[in-house]
Amino acid sequence: MKRNTIVLGITLFVLAGFAWAGWANFEYRRQAADKVMAATMPPELVIGGDDGPPSPLLNKPAPSFTLQDLNGKKVSLADYKGKAVLINFWATWCGPCKLETPWLVELRQQYASKGFEILGISSEADNLTDDDKDGWAKDKAAISKFAQQQHMQYPVLINGDSIAKDYGGLDAMPSSFYVDRNGIIVATQTGIVSKDEIEGKIQKSLAKTTAQAGK
Amino acid sequence: MLLTRSAWLRIVCSTAICCTAAQSPSQSLQAQFSDPAKSDRLPLKQEAVQYLYPEQITAPAGKSTAVVLHFRVAPGLHVNSHSPKDESLIPTALSIPAESGVKLDAATYPQGTDFTLPADPESKLSVYTGDFAIQARITAAPGDHLVEAKLRYQACDQQQCMPPKTATVAIDIIGK
Numbered sequence: 001m002k003r004n005t006i007v008l009g010i011t012l013f014v015l016a017g018f019a020w021a022g023w024a025n026f027e028y029r030r031q032a033a034d035k036v037m038a039a040t041m042p043p044e045l046v047i048g049g050d051d052g053p054p055s056p057l058l059n060k061p062a063p064s065f066t067l068q069d070l071n072g073k074k075v076s077l078a079d080y081k082g083k084a085v086l087i088n089f090w091a092t093w094c095g096p097c098k099l100e101t102p103w104l105v106e107l108r109q110q111y112a113s114k115g116f117e118i119l120g121i122s123s124e125a126d127n128l129t130d131d132d133k134d135g136w137a138k139d140k141a142a143i144s145k146f147a148q149q150q151h152m153q154y155p156v157l158i159n160g161d162s163i164a165k166d167y168g169g170l171d172a173m174p175s176s177f178y179v180d181r182n183g184i185i186v187a188t189q190t191g192i193v194s195k196d197e198i199e200g201k202i203q204k205s206l207a208k209t210t211a212q213a214g215k
Numbered sequence: 216m217l218l219t220r221s222a223w224l225r226i227v228c229s230t231a232i233c234c235t236a237a238q239s240p241s242q243s244l245q246a247q248f249s250d251p252a253k254s255d256r257l258p259l260k261q262e263a264v265q266y267l268y269p270e271q272i273t274a275p276a277g278k279s280t281a282v283v284l285h286f287r288v289a290p291g292l293h294v295n296s297h298s299p300k301d302e303s304l305i306p307t308a309l310s311i312p313a314e315s316g317v318k319l320d321a322a323t324y325p326q327g328t329d330f331t332l333p334a335d336p337e338s339k340l341s342v343y344t345g346d347f348a349i350q351a352r353i354t355a356a357p358g359d360h361l362v363e364a365k366l367r368y369q370a371c372d373q374q375q376c377m378p379p380k381t382a383t384v385a386i387d388i389i390g391k
Contacts, residue, residue, distance in 0.1 A: 092303045093369055094376040099335050125378030142303065172375040191375030192334055 055168055055188040062087065062179045063166035067121065067157040070144050075155055077119070077179075084111075084205040086118045087167075087177040089160050091125065092142045094173040096192035101150040103195040108154050111202055115181065120152055123160030123170055178205040263292050263370035263377060266384045267346070276357040276390035279320050284309070284349045284384070286366070293342035294368040296327025300341050305369040305379045309349050316360035317388050320352040333373055355390030362386050 057063075062085075066076040077085065088104060090097035101120075108118045122143045128135040140158065147156045164170040167177065178187040178201045187201040267285040274280035288294055295304045311319040325348060327341030364386060369379040 091376070091378075093305050093379065095304075095332060095338075095340065095371060096334070096375055099332070123378075146303070170378070172377055174375070191372075193374075 055185075057168060057177065057185050058188055060185055061183050062177060062185050063163065065163045065166065067159055067163070069155055069157055070140060070147065075119070075157055077183075080117055080119070081183065082115070082181050084114075084116045084181055084202070085179040086116070086202060086205075087121065087179060088118055089121050089123050089167070089170055089173060089175040091123055091173045092146045093124070097174045098146075098150070100174055100192050100195075100198070101152065103198060105151055105153065107195070107199055107202060111206070114206055116202060116206060118154040119157060120147075120154055121157045121160035121163075122146075123164060123173065125161055125170075127161075176201075178202065180205045263289050263380070264294060264366065264368055264382060265289070266366070266382075269386070271387040271389070272353075272355075273389045273391060274353060274355045276355055279352050279354050282351050282353055284351060284364075284386075285346065286343075286348070287346050288344050288370070291372050292370045293330055293340070293344045293372075294370045296341040296343055297324035298327065298341060300339060304340075305367070307343060307366070307368040309351065309384075310365045310367070311353070311362060312365065315362045316356045316358065316390070317362050318354045319364075320354055322352075323350040325349070353388070355388050357390045360388045360390065362388050 062077060064077050066074050069075050077087070086104070086108075090101070104118055104120070108116065122139075124139055124143075126135065126139065128139065143156065143158060146152075160170070167175070172190050174189075174192065176189040176198075177185050178189075180186050186205050189198070189201065265287045267287055269282070269284075272280075272282050274282070294307050297306045297308060299306055307324065309319065309322050311317055325343065327343060330340045330342040330344070331338065332340070362385070364384040365381050366384050367379065367381045370377045
Protein backbone atom coordinates (compact mmCIF):
# COMPACT_ATOMS: atom_id res chain seq x y z
CA MET A 1 0.00 0.00 0.00
CA LYS A 2 2.76 2.37 0.99
CA ARG A 3 4.71 1.42 -2.14
CA ASN A 4 1.66 2.10 -4.35
CA THR A 5 1.29 5.50 -2.79
CA ILE A 6 4.91 6.34 -3.53
CA VAL A 7 4.60 5.16 -7.15
CA LEU A 8 1.39 7.13 -7.56
CA GLY A 9 3.07 10.21 -6.11
CA ILE A 10 6.05 9.91 -8.41
CA THR A 11 3.75 9.37 -11.41
CA LEU A 12 1.74 12.46 -10.53
CA PHE A 13 4.95 14.42 -10.03
CA VAL A 14 6.27 13.37 -13.47
CA LEU A 15 2.93 14.19 -15.11
CA ALA A 16 2.93 17.59 -13.43
CA GLY A 17 6.44 18.10 -14.74
CA PHE A 18 5.32 17.32 -18.30
CA ALA A 19 2.35 19.64 -17.96
CA TRP A 20 4.55 22.45 -16.66
CA ALA A 21 7.09 21.93 -19.45
CA GLY A 22 4.35 22.05 -22.08
CA TRP A 23 2.84 25.19 -20.61
CA ALA A 24 6.27 26.84 -20.29
CA ASN A 25 7.08 26.00 -23.90
CA PHE A 26 3.73 27.40 -25.08
CA GLU A 27 4.22 30.61 -23.10
CA TYR A 28 7.79 30.99 -24.37
CA ARG A 29 6.64 30.77 -27.98
CA ARG A 30 3.71 33.10 -27.38
CA GLN A 31 5.89 35.70 -25.68
CA ALA A 32 8.47 35.45 -28.46
CA ALA A 33 5.72 36.03 -31.01
CA ASP A 34 4.39 38.98 -28.99
CA LYS A 35 7.86 40.50 -28.86
CA VAL A 36 8.23 40.21 -32.62
CA MET A 37 4.82 41.75 -33.20
CA ALA A 38 5.49 44.58 -30.75
CA ALA A 39 8.86 45.30 -32.32
CA THR A 40 7.77 45.15 -35.92
CA MET A 41 4.17 46.34 -36.03
CA PRO A 42 4.09 49.57 -34.02
CA PRO A 43 1.21 51.94 -34.66
CA GLU A 44 2.51 53.23 -37.93
CA LEU A 45 -0.15 54.39 -40.27
CA VAL A 46 -2.65 57.14 -40.19
CA ILE A 47 -6.30 57.77 -40.77
CA GLY A 48 -8.34 60.88 -41.23
CA GLY A 49 -6.62 64.26 -41.24
CA ASP A 50 -9.42 65.95 -39.39
CA ASP A 51 -8.92 65.20 -35.75
CA GLY A 52 -5.22 65.48 -35.05
CA PRO A 53 -3.49 68.44 -33.45
CA PRO A 54 -2.53 71.46 -35.57
CA SER A 55 0.84 71.23 -37.26
CA PRO A 56 3.56 72.52 -34.91
CA LEU A 57 5.15 74.12 -37.96
CA LEU A 58 2.29 76.58 -38.36
CA ASN A 59 3.49 80.20 -37.96
CA LYS A 60 7.09 79.01 -37.73
CA PRO A 61 9.91 79.51 -40.25
CA ALA A 62 9.87 76.81 -42.93
CA PRO A 63 12.73 74.36 -42.32
CA SER A 64 15.48 74.99 -44.87
CA PHE A 65 16.47 72.28 -47.33
CA THR A 66 18.49 71.61 -50.43
CA LEU A 67 17.36 68.80 -52.75
CA GLN A 68 18.08 67.74 -56.30
CA ASP A 69 15.69 68.13 -59.18
CA LEU A 70 15.25 65.47 -61.86
CA ASN A 71 18.30 66.79 -63.72
CA GLY A 72 20.51 66.57 -60.66
CA LYS A 73 20.53 70.33 -60.10
CA LYS A 74 20.53 71.41 -56.45
CA VAL A 75 17.55 73.49 -55.43
CA SER A 76 17.20 75.19 -52.05
CA LEU A 77 14.18 76.74 -50.39
CA ALA A 78 16.43 79.76 -49.81
CA ASP A 79 16.59 80.25 -53.60
CA TYR A 80 12.99 81.45 -53.41
CA LYS A 81 13.50 84.06 -50.73
CA GLY A 82 11.03 86.88 -51.26
CA LYS A 83 8.46 84.64 -52.96
CA ALA A 84 5.43 82.90 -51.54
CA VAL A 85 6.09 79.18 -51.90
CA LEU A 86 3.83 76.16 -51.75
CA ILE A 87 5.90 73.16 -50.65
CA ASN A 88 3.90 70.20 -51.90
CA PHE A 89 4.99 66.70 -50.86
CA TRP A 90 3.60 63.99 -53.12
CA ALA A 91 4.29 60.43 -54.27
CA THR A 92 3.77 58.46 -57.47
CA TRP A 93 1.67 55.87 -55.57
CA CYS A 94 -0.66 58.52 -54.15
CA GLY A 95 -4.03 58.74 -55.90
CA PRO A 96 -5.16 61.98 -54.21
CA CYS A 97 -1.85 63.58 -55.30
CA LYS A 98 -2.77 62.88 -58.92
CA LEU A 99 -6.09 64.58 -58.40
CA GLU A 100 -4.73 67.80 -56.95
CA THR A 101 -1.70 68.23 -59.22
CA PRO A 102 -3.62 69.65 -62.23
CA TRP A 103 -5.10 72.25 -59.89
CA LEU A 104 -1.64 73.14 -58.62
CA VAL A 105 -0.42 73.55 -62.20
CA GLU A 106 -3.30 75.94 -62.96
CA LEU A 107 -2.92 77.91 -59.74
CA ARG A 108 0.80 78.28 -60.26
CA GLN A 109 0.17 79.79 -63.70
CA GLN A 110 -2.47 82.07 -62.23
CA TYR A 111 -0.38 83.40 -59.35
CA ALA A 112 3.20 83.21 -60.68
CA SER A 113 3.17 86.85 -61.71
CA LYS A 114 2.39 87.85 -58.13
CA GLY A 115 5.51 86.18 -56.82
CA PHE A 116 4.24 82.65 -56.19
CA GLU A 117 6.05 79.37 -56.82
CA ILE A 118 5.44 75.69 -56.11
CA LEU A 119 8.09 73.17 -55.15
CA GLY A 120 6.78 69.67 -55.82
CA ILE A 121 8.77 67.29 -53.67
CA SER A 122 8.49 63.59 -54.36
CA SER A 123 8.60 61.40 -51.25
CA GLU A 124 8.38 57.79 -52.29
CA ALA A 125 9.12 56.37 -48.81
CA ASP A 126 10.98 53.40 -50.24
CA ASN A 127 14.00 53.73 -47.93
CA LEU A 128 16.59 53.64 -50.70
CA THR A 129 20.22 53.74 -49.65
CA ASP A 130 22.60 56.20 -51.30
CA ASP A 131 24.37 53.44 -53.22
CA ASP A 132 21.20 51.85 -54.62
CA LYS A 133 21.66 53.17 -58.15
CA ASP A 134 19.05 50.91 -59.70
CA GLY A 135 16.50 51.91 -57.08
CA TRP A 136 17.11 55.62 -57.60
CA ALA A 137 17.02 55.24 -61.38
CA LYS A 138 13.67 53.46 -61.13
CA ASP A 139 12.35 56.13 -58.77
CA LYS A 140 13.51 58.94 -61.04
CA ALA A 141 11.92 57.31 -64.07
CA ALA A 142 8.57 56.96 -62.28
CA ILE A 143 8.72 60.53 -60.93
CA SER A 144 9.70 61.90 -64.34
CA LYS A 145 6.82 60.04 -65.99
CA PHE A 146 4.37 61.40 -63.42
CA ALA A 147 5.69 64.94 -63.86
CA GLN A 148 5.37 64.74 -67.63
CA GLN A 149 1.88 63.24 -67.54
CA GLN A 150 0.74 65.94 -65.12
CA HIS A 151 2.49 68.77 -67.02
CA MET A 152 4.25 69.89 -63.84
CA GLN A 153 6.07 73.01 -65.01
CA TYR A 154 7.26 73.96 -61.55
CA PRO A 155 10.43 72.53 -59.91
CA VAL A 156 10.09 68.83 -59.14
CA LEU A 157 12.52 67.69 -56.44
CA ILE A 158 13.35 64.17 -55.32
CA ASN A 159 14.18 62.45 -52.03
CA GLY A 160 11.71 64.37 -49.91
CA ASP A 161 12.06 61.56 -47.40
CA SER A 162 15.42 63.03 -46.38
CA ILE A 163 13.63 66.10 -44.99
CA ALA A 164 10.49 64.33 -43.78
CA LYS A 165 11.50 64.60 -40.14
CA ASP A 166 11.91 68.37 -40.40
CA TYR A 167 8.42 68.60 -41.86
CA GLY A 168 6.65 66.60 -39.18
CA GLY A 169 7.20 63.08 -40.49
CA LEU A 170 5.01 63.24 -43.60
CA ASP A 171 2.69 60.52 -42.34
CA ALA A 172 0.24 61.10 -45.17
CA MET A 173 0.24 62.33 -48.76
CA PRO A 174 -0.35 64.84 -50.12
CA SER A 175 1.09 67.20 -47.50
CA SER A 176 1.44 70.88 -48.26
CA PHE A 177 3.03 73.83 -46.49
CA TYR A 178 2.25 77.38 -47.58
CA VAL A 179 5.20 79.71 -46.99
CA ASP A 180 4.95 83.50 -47.19
CA ARG A 181 7.64 85.81 -48.56
CA ASN A 182 9.25 86.02 -45.14
CA GLY A 183 9.72 82.26 -45.00
CA ILE A 184 6.95 81.67 -42.46
CA ILE A 185 4.53 78.74 -42.82
CA VAL A 186 1.14 80.44 -42.76
CA ALA A 187 -1.01 77.41 -43.65
CA THR A 188 -0.68 73.64 -43.91
CA GLN A 189 -2.73 70.89 -45.52
CA THR A 190 -2.86 67.14 -45.18
CA GLY A 191 -4.88 65.15 -47.70
CA ILE A 192 -6.73 66.39 -50.72
CA VAL A 193 -8.88 69.49 -50.35
CA SER A 194 -10.88 71.46 -52.89
CA LYS A 195 -9.16 73.67 -55.43
CA ASP A 196 -10.88 76.65 -53.81
CA GLU A 197 -9.32 75.86 -50.47
CA ILE A 198 -5.86 75.53 -52.01
CA GLU A 199 -6.34 78.85 -53.75
CA GLY A 200 -7.51 80.44 -50.49
CA LYS A 201 -4.34 79.32 -48.76
CA ILE A 202 -2.18 80.62 -51.60
CA GLN A 203 -3.94 83.96 -51.32
CA LYS A 204 -3.42 83.90 -47.57
CA SER A 205 0.33 83.45 -48.00
CA LEU A 206 0.45 86.33 -50.46
CA ALA A 207 -1.91 88.59 -48.52
CA LYS A 208 -0.20 88.11 -45.18
CA THR A 209 3.11 88.98 -46.77
CA THR A 210 1.61 92.09 -48.30
CA ALA A 211 0.24 93.17 -44.94
CA GLN A 212 3.58 92.61 -43.26
CA ALA A 213 5.45 94.34 -46.07
CA GLY A 214 3.21 97.35 -45.68
CA LYS A 215 4.02 97.80 -42.00
CA MET B 216 -10.15 33.10 -15.76
CA LEU B 217 -6.69 34.43 -16.44
CA LEU B 218 -6.05 36.07 -19.79
CA THR B 219 -2.68 36.08 -21.47
CA ARG B 220 -1.01 39.30 -22.51
CA SER B 221 -1.85 38.46 -26.12
CA ALA B 222 -5.52 38.02 -25.24
CA TRP B 223 -5.60 41.39 -23.47
CA LEU B 224 -3.92 42.95 -26.50
CA ARG B 225 -6.61 41.52 -28.76
CA ILE B 226 -9.38 42.87 -26.54
CA VAL B 227 -7.79 46.33 -26.49
CA CYS B 228 -7.26 46.30 -30.27
CA SER B 229 -10.82 45.11 -30.90
CA THR B 230 -12.17 47.86 -28.69
CA ALA B 231 -10.09 50.42 -30.56
CA ILE B 232 -11.37 49.14 -33.90
CA CYS B 233 -14.96 49.24 -32.67
CA CYS B 234 -14.48 52.83 -31.52
CA THR B 235 -13.09 53.77 -34.94
CA ALA B 236 -15.91 51.93 -36.67
CA ALA B 237 -18.39 53.91 -34.66
CA GLN B 238 -16.90 57.09 -36.12
CA SER B 239 -16.68 55.91 -39.70
CA PRO B 240 -20.27 56.62 -40.85
CA SER B 241 -19.85 60.33 -40.26
CA GLN B 242 -16.51 60.20 -42.01
CA SER B 243 -17.97 58.43 -45.02
CA LEU B 244 -20.82 60.91 -45.21
CA GLN B 245 -18.63 63.96 -45.13
CA ALA B 246 -18.07 65.96 -48.26
CA GLN B 247 -15.71 64.61 -50.88
CA PHE B 248 -12.85 66.64 -49.45
CA SER B 249 -11.45 67.14 -45.99
CA ASP B 250 -13.26 69.66 -43.86
CA PRO B 251 -11.62 72.98 -44.83
CA ALA B 252 -11.56 74.04 -41.20
CA LYS B 253 -9.59 70.95 -40.27
CA SER B 254 -7.35 70.15 -43.23
CA ASP B 255 -4.42 71.79 -41.47
CA ARG B 256 -4.61 69.20 -38.71
CA LEU B 257 -2.07 66.45 -38.40
CA PRO B 258 -3.32 62.93 -39.17
CA LEU B 259 -3.89 60.54 -36.29
CA LYS B 260 -1.72 57.46 -36.16
CA GLN B 261 -3.33 54.09 -36.58
CA GLU B 262 -2.32 50.67 -37.79
CA ALA B 263 -3.84 50.06 -41.22
CA VAL B 264 -3.69 46.28 -41.49
CA GLN B 265 -3.99 43.81 -38.64
CA TYR B 266 -3.04 40.16 -38.89
CA LEU B 267 -5.83 38.07 -37.41
CA TYR B 268 -4.98 34.35 -37.50
CA PRO B 269 -3.70 31.62 -37.42
CA GLU B 270 -0.99 32.24 -34.84
CA GLN B 271 0.27 28.67 -35.05
CA ILE B 272 0.36 26.20 -37.93
CA THR B 273 1.33 22.54 -37.84
CA ALA B 274 2.33 21.19 -41.25
CA PRO B 275 3.82 17.91 -42.48
CA ALA B 276 7.56 18.51 -42.76
CA GLY B 277 8.80 18.73 -46.34
CA LYS B 278 5.31 18.68 -47.87
CA SER B 279 3.60 21.60 -49.51
CA THR B 280 0.66 22.53 -47.30
CA ALA B 281 -2.25 24.92 -47.82
CA VAL B 282 -2.78 27.62 -45.21
CA VAL B 283 -5.12 30.57 -45.15
CA LEU B 284 -3.89 33.78 -43.54
CA HIS B 285 -6.52 36.26 -42.41
CA PHE B 286 -6.05 40.02 -42.25
CA ARG B 287 -8.22 43.03 -41.42
CA VAL B 288 -8.02 46.52 -42.89
CA ALA B 289 -8.93 49.24 -40.40
CA PRO B 290 -12.33 50.90 -40.90
CA GLY B 291 -12.23 53.87 -43.24
CA LEU B 292 -9.08 52.65 -44.98
CA HIS B 293 -8.42 50.59 -48.08
CA VAL B 294 -5.26 48.95 -49.41
CA ASN B 295 -4.47 48.16 -53.02
CA SER B 296 -5.31 44.61 -54.01
CA HIS B 297 -2.59 42.31 -55.33
CA SER B 298 -3.55 43.45 -58.84
CA PRO B 299 -4.12 47.20 -58.78
CA LYS B 300 -5.41 48.78 -61.96
CA ASP B 301 -2.58 51.31 -62.23
CA GLU B 302 1.05 50.24 -62.48
CA SER B 303 2.15 53.09 -60.22
CA LEU B 304 0.13 51.70 -57.32
CA ILE B 305 1.78 49.34 -54.86
CA PRO B 306 0.20 45.86 -54.72
CA THR B 307 -0.42 43.98 -51.49
CA ALA B 308 2.04 41.10 -51.39
CA LEU B 309 3.05 38.38 -48.94
CA SER B 310 6.57 37.00 -48.63
CA ILE B 311 8.54 34.76 -46.30
CA PRO B 312 12.22 35.53 -45.81
CA ALA B 313 14.72 32.93 -46.96
CA GLU B 314 16.41 30.88 -44.24
CA SER B 315 13.33 31.02 -42.03
CA GLY B 316 12.84 27.26 -42.28
CA VAL B 317 9.64 27.72 -44.22
CA LYS B 318 9.28 28.30 -47.95
CA LEU B 319 6.37 30.13 -49.53
CA ASP B 320 5.53 27.96 -52.55
CA ALA B 321 2.65 30.04 -53.80
CA ALA B 322 0.16 32.67 -52.72
CA THR B 323 -3.31 33.20 -54.09
CA TYR B 324 -4.78 36.60 -53.37
CA PRO B 325 -8.45 37.54 -53.28
CA GLN B 326 -9.85 39.60 -56.10
CA GLY B 327 -10.03 43.26 -55.21
CA THR B 328 -13.29 45.13 -55.04
CA ASP B 329 -13.87 48.21 -57.14
CA PHE B 330 -13.46 51.43 -55.21
CA THR B 331 -13.99 55.00 -56.35
CA LEU B 332 -12.67 58.06 -54.59
CA PRO B 333 -15.47 60.59 -54.08
CA ALA B 334 -13.20 63.29 -55.49
CA ASP B 335 -12.53 61.24 -58.63
CA PRO B 336 -15.69 59.33 -59.58
CA GLU B 337 -14.35 58.40 -63.01
CA SER B 338 -11.43 56.29 -61.77
CA LYS B 339 -11.85 52.83 -60.31
CA LEU B 340 -9.36 51.26 -57.95
CA SER B 341 -9.02 47.59 -57.03
CA VAL B 342 -8.76 47.42 -53.25
CA TYR B 343 -9.21 45.35 -50.11
CA THR B 344 -11.35 46.68 -47.30
CA GLY B 345 -12.46 44.99 -44.11
CA ASP B 346 -11.34 41.37 -43.77
CA PHE B 347 -9.40 39.58 -46.48
CA ALA B 348 -7.55 36.26 -46.66
CA ILE B 349 -4.49 35.10 -48.57
CA GLN B 350 -4.38 31.42 -49.50
CA ALA B 351 -0.79 30.30 -49.32
CA ARG B 352 1.07 27.05 -49.85
CA ILE B 353 4.08 26.58 -47.60
CA THR B 354 6.70 23.89 -47.12
CA ALA B 355 8.17 23.69 -43.62
CA ALA B 356 11.42 22.03 -42.61
CA PRO B 357 11.21 19.76 -39.55
CA GLY B 358 11.09 21.65 -36.26
CA ASP B 359 9.60 24.78 -34.77
CA HIS B 360 9.94 27.98 -36.75
CA LEU B 361 8.92 31.42 -35.51
CA VAL B 362 8.47 32.84 -38.99
CA GLU B 363 8.45 36.57 -39.61
CA ALA B 364 6.44 36.71 -42.83
CA LYS B 365 6.15 40.08 -44.54
CA LEU B 366 3.05 41.79 -45.83
CA ARG B 367 3.78 44.71 -48.14
CA TYR B 368 0.88 47.11 -48.60
CA GLN B 369 -0.03 50.71 -49.12
CA ALA B 370 -3.12 52.20 -47.52
CA CYS B 371 -5.27 55.23 -48.18
CA ASP B 372 -8.51 56.69 -46.93
CA GLN B 373 -10.77 58.89 -49.02
CA GLN B 374 -8.56 61.96 -48.85
CA GLN B 375 -4.99 60.86 -48.28
CA CYS B 376 -2.51 58.04 -48.63
CA MET B 377 -0.06 56.63 -46.15
CA PRO B 378 3.48 55.60 -47.08
CA PRO B 379 3.87 51.97 -48.16
CA LYS B 380 4.66 49.60 -45.32
CA THR B 381 6.18 46.18 -44.93
CA ALA B 382 4.61 44.72 -41.82
CA THR B 383 5.91 41.63 -40.09
CA VAL B 384 3.43 38.79 -39.62
CA ALA B 385 4.62 36.49 -36.85
CA ILE B 386 3.48 32.87 -37.26
CA ASP B 387 4.63 29.88 -35.26
CA ILE B 388 5.01 27.11 -37.84
CA ILE B 389 5.75 23.58 -36.70
CA GLY B 390 7.03 21.08 -39.27
CA LYS B 391 6.29 17.52 -38.11
